[in-house]
Amino acid sequence: MIQLRQKSSLFGALLLGVALFGTGCKDKEEAKPSGTGKTGETTSTASRGNTVTGDTIKIGEYGSLTGDNSTFGISTHRGIQLAIEETNAAGGINGKKLELISEDDNSKAEQAKTVVQKLVSNEKVIAVIGEVASSRSIMAAPVCQDAKVPMVSPSSTNPKVTAIGDYIFRVCFTDDFQAVVAAQFAWDQGYKNVAVFTDVKSDYSKAFGELFAKRFKTLGGKVAAEPTYQSGDVDFKAQLATIKGATPDAVLIPGYYTEVGTIARQAREVGVTVPLFGGDGWESDQLIPGAGTALEGCFFTNHFFSHDMTEPHITSFIAAFQKVNPGKQPGALDALGYDAAKVIIEALKRAKSLDSVALRDAIAETKDYQGVAGKITLDANRNARKEAVLFKIVGKEFKIFKSYRPEQVGL
Template sequence: MKRIATALGVALMALATIQCGGGGDTATEADTIKIGAYLSLTGLTATFGVSTRHGVEMAVDEINAAGGINGRTIEIYFEDTQSKPEEAPSAVNKLIAAHNVSAIIGEIASSRTLAAAPIAQASGVPMVTPGSTNPQVTEVGDYIFRVCYIDPFQGEVLAKFIANSLGATRVAVLRDVKNDYSVGLAQYFTETFESLGGEIVANQAYSEGDADFKAQLTAIRGTDPEVIFVPGYYTESALIVKQARELNLNMPIVGGDGWDSSKLLEIGGDAMENTYFTNHYAADDTTAVVQQFVARYAERFDQSTPDAMAVLGYDAAKILFDAIRRAGSDDRTAIRDALAQTRDFPGVAGVTTIDENRNAKKSAVIIQVKDGALRYYETVNPD
């Protein structure tokens, strides 16, 4: 009942704001700034959304404890996309129409961000995605930003890593054809890898939600690859690695940042040895800023280790708050303009500068699974 009352109140407030339209700051300005976040809190990639929410909550609590932005506290609304692209637009619609938010954080999965971004763009609400790496995401329009690297860079990093560090020339690719991120990353990887003289010996497909990959892996085994590249999300990837090992495919298996979740090692188990993936940060990075964040996160969330999505969620919120502070108001256009001016913002996952395409240029980290743990392997900086 209380929730209904709250929702009704918010709706009335939204209505009042619309009716007063441009009635000056004094009449409409409450003492809070409303921010929305739409995330996959349930469904197949639930850890992406839950981790991101943890990061965002930490950033919100910090800024509110420090007195808010220019004296106004942040009020955050979360909406669940259920890990489904078709749910993302309605979540964003709700944030804008029912909660009248000034800016939006989300999603992680590129397919979902791509589904929802046109709504934010059309409504003139700035949106910051913490982890969507597909380049098309920010091409939707000038209100869409991201605080992570993009897949052409990630694909290049992976191709060079497999060609140079692993010394492989024959690679089999197994990608999720229903997933913009996976298809894009596979394509960028292939372009660079072939330009380096490598050969893609097999190009197999699966769909999100599949559990059986033995058919694809049996076909891959016939092509005798030196490395298998699996640009997918953690649930399927862990099952793929496990089934590959059962079929005696014991070569290195490599993935992208979609692998990062505590569930990867839990589901994959021992099979995950001799695998690598690109990431946005490494939890065993010894720099003070990372270790402080890891400690505070563990203290707050039941001794768990933050994954990259938690870190990116935290950074995305902090970058957004910084832009709101510089904008000096919760006006959506002013926040957008300030976001575009973000330069050298020091986050936990590296320093962020928003470029003219509203993307962040950041370094990638390669993680190795060794002795049942994620180990920092190397950092690759953009040119």
């Protein structure tokens, strides 16, 4: 049976109240040592990273279980937890049960680094899953790289994440693909003059905006305006007035749901009537409540998953998810959390020994693994080459509108 370590005083309450959230970046806190127990002993050596020596295999998770992007962390955690529970119910790995140790980074980059240091050094986990937000993954990944403990991000899309080192992986596409898809989509829709409104505090947003503009111009498009904002802002009307004056055909907002809903409402209030579109940072059931009807008919790129899909492996996942989350529909982040955990679990089965270095090598060999958010093959840069979909917002629903494979956009 899974043993979930609760590392945040709010974590237990969050799990009890998760049904209220649905599916779906700098403070530093002093790390406090915590007991590891006797059943899951793991040792650490300079050459082999962390090694399993007891009767449980400890896997770490860090995410935004509280804070500004809490729906990201809660949704991802549900998927990870499901994968761990399924594996333990089937007997574990070589007779050893998996133990998931979850840390809350409070949606803060510095806190992400602190909690990952605890996972790697104090808890001696054999692998780490996280984060969703690229800024937090970029902050924490060097800890895993230095400790020779593999880190698998479910959904950090900034290309810099895996460039940190050979122990850093992801099971999602990257922004240099997602942004190209967004540019091709805009061109295909007949948007020739697009404004780009980016969050200067977000590595994800900045990379997405820059990569979109580069490809869109190559296609023959024009960037009408490039105003910026900062996550946490609540008044965007000055920038939106600038956008209105540039008379774009559409507006790209490569940000997170936390600001996008407010931006959309204020855009309509100042007279910006053209379509708005964005990326996977919009994925949250809190997007529509924040926007009202302001995003009706708008679009965003996302990972290849929808609860409307009917493939057997997807319907099986949905059924298993709903068994433990009654009345809920999984989203892309639930699916990606599940896939990240399953890639590690499958690699544990293939690893030559139960240490983090051998596990890293096994993860790197992942090829054609059928995840619920698309088939996963990790390339030489430890990135997943996958299809992306465009969702159209219709009422309170996200409906699949179009999809693009890498080869369709010249990648």
